[in-house]
Amino acid sequence: MVQLIVGKKGKGKTKCLLDKVNTEVKNVLGSVVFLDKNTKHMYELNNKIRLIVVSDFMITSPDEFIGFVSGIISQDHDLQQMYFDSFLNISCLEGKDITDTITKLEKLGEKFGIEFVLSLSMDEAELPESLKSKIVISL
Numbered sequence: 001m002v003q004l005i006v007g008k009k010g011k012g013k014t015k016c017l018l019d020k021v022n023t024e025v026k027n028v029l030g031s032v033v034f035l036d037k038n039t040k041h042m043y044e045l046n047n048k049i050r051l052i053v054v055s056d057f058m059i060t061s062p063d064e065f066i067g068f069v070s071g072i073i074s075q076d077h078d079l080q081q082m083y084f085d086s087f088l089n090i091s092c093l094e095g096k097d098i099t100d101t102i103t104k105l106e107k108l109g110e111k112f113g114i115e116f117v118l119s120l121s122m123d124e125a126e127l128p129e130s131l132k133s134k135i136v137i138s139l
Helices: 014-026 062-075 098-114 129-134
Strands: 002-006 031-036 049-053 081-082 115-120 133-139
Touching: 002 014, 002 031, 002 098, 014 031, 014 081, 014 115, 062 081, 062 098, 098 129, 115 129, 129 133
Parallel strands: 002 115, 002 133, 031 049, 031 081, 081 115
Antiparallel strands: none
């Protein structure tokens, strides 16, 4: 399953994402991973959540990003949730169509039983129609 938190830059998506992950980590039995572009929010995350700084891994395309996520999944059979802050930035999708990448995440989630929660710096109106049903929070 893929859930989207959408809104323009500076509207509070990261705070919503951090609140959600810190609440959910208390209720899940498996592992939780938080992908971000830097370590800025490291001390705001519960210590049970694994923070991965994507910029450390030289990802330059959406396909490399999906490969990176697949590698994380392959190494942790207990993985239950993944949270992506600044999704457009970390997945190299700024200014590009996000539909294909989200579809791939959806397929990975179905196959391995993982829930993905993404923060997107896009207004709800800018989102492709096929993805609007995935919005859980619009700011």
